[in-house]
Structures are given as structure tokens and as C-alpha cells.
Amino acid sequence: MTPNDLLRQESTSPWTFFKWTWALLLLAVEVQAYDNASITDVDLRFGRRAYNPEIARRQNARNCIPKPGDASHQPQRRGLFDLFGLDGRSEAGELEVVKKRDEVDGYYDANANGTKFLWSLEDVHAGESFFDEMAFFSYRDPTEGHVNYVNESEARRKRLIYTEPDGTVIMRADQETHLPHGAYRDSVRIETKKNYTGGLFVLDMKKAPWGCAVWPAFWSTNARWPCDGEIDILEGVHDAQHNQVTWHTAPGCHLDASAEFTGDPVVSSIENHPPVNGTIDCDSDVNGNAGCGIYEWSRSSYGPFFEEQGGGIIAMKWDENGIAVWSFFRNAIPKDLANETPETDTWGPPSAVLMPSRCDLGWYFKEHVIIFDITFCGVWAGVTYTDTQCPGTCETRMMDPANFVNATWAINYLKIYRKVPVFASIISGNSGTKSSTATMAWGASLLSLALGFITIM
Ligand SMILES: *[C@@H]1O[C@H](CO)[C@@H](O)[C@H](O)[C@H]1NC(C)=O
Ligand SMILES: *[C@@H]1O[C@H](CO)[C@@H](O)[C@H](O)[C@H]1NC(C)=O
Numbered sequence: 023m024t025p026n027d028l029l030r031q032e033s034t035s036p037w038t039f040f041k042w043t044w045a046l047l048l049l050a051v052e053v054q055a056y057d058n059a060s061i062t063d064v065d066l067r068f069g070r071r072a073y074n075p076e077i078a079r080r081q082n083a084r085n086c087i088p089k090p091g092d093a094s095h096q097p098q099r100r101g102l103f104d105l106f107g108l109d110g111r112s113e114a115g116e117l118e119v120v121k122k123r124d125e126v127d128g129y130y131d132a133n134a135n136g137t138k139f140l141w142s143l144e145d146v147h148a149g150e151s152f153f154d155e156m157a158f159f160s161y162r163d164p165t166e167g168h169v170n171y172v173n174e175s176e177a178r179r180k181r182l183i184y185t186e187p188d189g190t191v192i193m194r195a196d197q198e199t200h201l202p203h204g205a206y207r208d209s210v211r212i213e214t215k216k217n218y219t220g221g222l223f224v225l226d227m228k229k230a231p232w233g234c235a236v237w238p239a240f241w242s243t244n245a246r247w248p249c250d251g252e253i254d255i256l257e258g259v260h261d262a263q264h265n266q267v268t269w270h271t272a273p274g275c276h277l278d279a280s281a282e283f284t285g286d287p288v289v290s291s292i293e294n295h296p297p298v299n300g301t302i303d304c305d306s307d308v309n310g311n312a313g314c315g316i317y318e319w320s321r322s323s324y325g326p327f328f329e330e331q332g333g334g335i336i337a338m339k340w341d342e343n344g345i346a347v348w349s350f351f352r353n354a355i356p357k358d359l360a361n362e363t364p365e366t367d368t369w370g371p372p373s374a375v376l377m378p379s380r381c382d383l384g385w386y387f388k389e390h391v392i393i394f395d396i397t398f399c400g401v402w403a404g405v406t407y408t409d410t411q412c413p414g415t416c417e418t419r420m421m422d423p424a425n426f427v428n429a430t431w432a433i434n435y436l437k438i439y440r441k442v443p444v445f446a447s448i449i450s451g452n453s454g455t456k457s458s459t460a461t462m463a464w465g466a467s468l469l470s471l472a473l474g475f476i477t478i479m
């Protein structure tokens with residue numbers, strides 16, 4: 023009997039036909055049950071921030087490509103050089119910038135291993151043009167907020183977005199409409215049209231939204247949530263006073279709670295899923311999608327006290343050394359940051375950081391758009407309402423527009439910097455070294471390209 027005969031015999035057997043039909047049927051039922059399971063309350067309890075409802079329905083960490091290390095998935099892996107823009111494509115072009123700055127002063131930042139680099143300003147969102155490169159999200163809120171996200175023309179018409187004469191950008195909830203019990207309030211959710219893999223993201227605010235029933239966030243993710251990760255940079259609910267920084271990922275990424283940061287790991291992430299060897303699981307499929315979070319230490323990092331200080335800057339640095347968040351009150355903003363020559367290595371320990379030691383950052387975080395939103399009640403602010411000093415219920419709180427006077431983003435700017443490596447000791451003020459500088463840069467670029475290529479292979 024040849025293998026072909028075997029095949030023929032198998033395929034013509036009625037029993038085989040029955041077996042296959044039954045298996046397919048079971049599979050169909052399972053797929054459906056699985057689909058339904060991915061949108062249960064359990065999954066949504068703590069701030070799932072999926073991109074839109076359709077995607078929230080389909081996506082689940084279990085659908086993500088397994089983490090690197092699985093040999094069968096190696097071809098999907100992208101090289102670190104590629105991911106962090108270190109592939110040598112533009113370094114030669116940056117040399118002039120590097121050189122000019124070097125002539126003025128040494129505005130270098132440093133990697134964990136002491137090698138130097140620069141932050142080059144890539145995008146500025148501010149003033150009248152703030153919304154030019156932003157897309158408006160007007161779907162149903164995937165976090166089940168009692169909110170109507172309006173489109174740009176509606177937002178302008180209802181003055182939910184506008185720019186003040188001094189250039190301050192306002193983005194706010196409807197603060198004028200009385201609503202019947204159970205009705206949803208108009209608000210805004212926007213995201214950058216462009217996506218970023220790594221960078222330094224600097225948000226300067228006069229105010230961030232707060233108040234009972236209010237749940238704002240400044241965060242990043244993309245349409246492949248949770249496979250490409252989520253970074254919640256500024257987020258809170260109700261009368262909170264501590265900002266919460268949180269990461270949500272596919273399985274296999276952990277927060278090293280023993281890393282150096284000034285905040286406190288979020289206890290709710292730990293309750294049902296205690297730290298193993300000092301790490302907290304960031305997997306969006308465990309612990310009700312609590313993610314791995316850190317509360318900022320300062321009680322003025324969110325809400326009324328943040329506002330009273332005149333607001334300040336929150337900065338998120340995302341590179342191969344970690345994803346770190348710092349916040350600075352208005353009168354404590356470092357000069358280098360104000361001067362657009364940030365040197366994060368001089369800022370001291372961050373409020374929160376996700377280190378690469380327990381999470382392959384290049385794998386779990388890619389191509390994020392930057393998002394601002396203000397939602398109400400829903401899977402975080404709704405279920406925690408009764409734990410606060412807030413009056414009544416979240417639904418009754420929604421009715422009076424006066425309750426939303428502080429649900430406002432007042433933004434000076436959002437600046438995004440790109441990391442530019444500096445190739446050791448090739449920078450010098452004298453023109454005699456210029457050509458050798460360029461040659462070495464090209465050499466390094468080619469080497470980077472080759473290494474990137476090898477990694478992709
Ligand atoms: C999944 O949900 C759909 C619609 O809500 C329902 O028709 C279907 O029976 C559910 N499937 C299972 C297996 O529970
Ligand atoms: C130092 O770290 C950077 C990444 O942060 C890396 O690109 C560079 O190759 C490292 N240099 C040395 C000498 O280890």
C-alpha cells in the first residue's frame with residue numbers, strides 16, 4: 023500500500039467524513055464562544071483601551087503572534103536597529119545638526135551604558151495647528167464610557183475644541199447641556215495620524231481633566247491592540263490625586279518592580295496576580311486587563327493640585343533602555359527640556375518605568391499613535407464610583423453640565439523627539455575632520471543596515 027492509497031482509503035471512509043464534520047462543528051462553536059468571551063465584563067473591567075469596538079470584539083492577547091524565541095515565528099521579528107530608527111538611513115543627514123549643537127554646547131543625552139545620543143525635534147503640535155495632524159475618533163467608546171465622541175466639525179461647532187488667543191489648545195467635555203438620566207455626554211477623542219516606534223513625547227499642559235465621573239487619558243496604542251502594546255502616560259478617575267502610568271501587552275511582558283522609579287506599583291494589579299520574583303504581568307488577558315501599573319508618588323500629579331500648580335510637563339521616553347515617564351510641575355521644568363535640548367539622563371529617576379530586563383520592548387511596543395480622550399463612567403470610572411467621596415451615582419452625576427467644568431485639557435504643546443545616535447568621538451568643531459566624519463557615519467550606517475538585515479532574516 024502506498025501513502026496515496028492510504029489517503030484515498032481515509033478520505034472515502036464515512037467514519038472519517040463524520041469525524042471531520044464533527045471536529046469542524048466543534049471548532050466553529052468554540053471560535054464563536056471564544057469571540058463572545060473576549061468581550062465579557064471580566065476582560066473589560068479595568069480600562070481596556072482598544073482602538074474601536076469592532077477591533078475590541080476581535081482582538082485578544084491570545085491572537086497575537088507569540089513572543090520572540092519561538093523559532094517558528096522568527097521571520098516576523100524585526101531588528102532593534104529597524105525598530106528604533108537606528109538603521110542608518112538618516113544619520114548622515116543629522117550630522118550637521120549634531121555638529122552645530124556641539125559647537126554651542128554638549129547637549130547630549132546618554133544611554134544606560136553611557137554612550138551618547140541626541141533628541142531631534144520631529145513634530146510639534148501646538149496652537150492653531152494643533153489639530154491639523156490629528157484624527158477624530160467618533161465610534162462608540164470601547165471602554166463603555168457614557169460618552170458620545172463627536173467628529174471634528176461637531177467638536178468645533180459645539181466649542182469642545184478651540185484655541186485661545188494666547189495659543190492654549192482647549193479640548194473639553196460638553197459643559198452646557200443638561201441631560202436626562204442615563205444619557206451620554208458629548209466629548210472628544212483624538213489621535214495623531216502619524217505613528218511612532220520609540221521617541222521622547224513631551225506634553226506641556228496648564229490643565230488636565232478631572233472630577234467625579236470623569237476619566238481622561240493621554241496614552242498610546244494602535245489598531246492591532248493589544249499585540250503592539252499600550253502605554254497609558256497620564257490617566258486617572260474621579261478625585262484621584264496620583265497619576266497612574268500603565269502598560270498593557272500581549273503575553274510575556276513583565277514589569278520589574280525592583281527597577282529604579284519613584285512611584286508605587288499599583289496594588290490592584292497585584293491582588294489577583296501577585297508579583298512573581300518581583301515582577302508584575304502586563305498581559306492584557308490576565309487580571310481583568312489591569313495591566314502593569316505604577317502610581318506616581320506625588321499627590322499633585324493628577325487632579326486639582328496638579329492644576330493649582332499651573333500644570334506642568336509629562337514626558338515619556340521610549341527607547342531600547344526602557345519606557346519611562348517623568349512629570350514636572352510648572353516651576354520645576356528642567357531648562358534643557360524648556361530649551362528643546364532634553365537630557366533625560368540629568369532628570370533623576372523617573373516616576374515609572376518598564377525596563378527591558380523583563381520585557382522585550384522592541385517586540386511588545388510598535389507603531390503607536392498618541393491619543394487624548396475624556397470619557398465618563400464606563401469600565402473604570404463607572405465601577406469604582408461608589409469607592410469614592412463622589413455624590414450619588416455615576417449616572418446621576420452625568421446629568422448636570424456644571425459637574426464637568428474641570429473636564430478640560432488645556433495644552434501648551436505636544437512635542438515629539440526622535441532619538442539620533444551619535445557615533446562615538448567623530449564630532450568635532452574643526453572642518454578638517456568633516457569628511458572623515460561623514461565616511462565613518464556612512465560606515466556605521468552600512469554596518470547598522472547589515473546588522474538590521476541579519477536580524478530581520
Ligand atoms: C455569541 O453571541 C451571539 C450574539 O450575541 C449569540 O447569538 C451566540 O449564541 C453566542 N455564542 C455562544 C457560543 O455563546
Ligand atoms: C550602548 O547602548 C546602546 C543602546 O542604548 C547601543 O545601541 C550601543 O550599541 C551600546 N554601546 C555599547 C558600547 O555597548
Ligand SMILES: *[C@@H]1O[C@H](CO)[C@@H](O)[C@H](O)[C@H]1NC(C)=O
Binds near residue numbers: 173175176
Ligand atoms: C459629524 O457628525 C455630525 C453629527 O453626528 C454629522 O451630522 C456629520 O455628518 C458628521 N460629519 C462628518 C464629516 O462625518
Ligand SMILES: *[C@@H]1O[C@H](CO)[C@@H](O)[C@H](O)[C@H]1NC(C)=O
Binds near residue numbers: 216217244246
Ligand atoms: C504606521 O505608519 C506607517 C507609515 O505611514 C504605516 O505603514 C503603518 O501601517 C502604520 N502602522 C499602524 C499600526 O497603523
Ligand SMILES: *[C@@H]1O[C@H](CO)[C@@H](O)[C@H](O)[C@H]1NC(C)=O
Binds near residue numbers: 298299
Ligand atoms: C524565581 O526566581 C528563581 C531564581 O531565579 C527561579 O528559580 C524560579 O523559577 C523563579 N520563579 C518563577 C515562577 O519564575
Ligand SMILES: *[C@@H]1O[C@H](CO)[C@@H](O)[C@H](O)[C@H]1NC(C)=O
Binds near residue numbers: 428
Ligand atoms: C472645579 O475646580 C475648582 C477649582 O479647583 C473647584 O473649586 C470646583 O469644585 C471644581 N468643580 C468640579 C465640578 O469638579
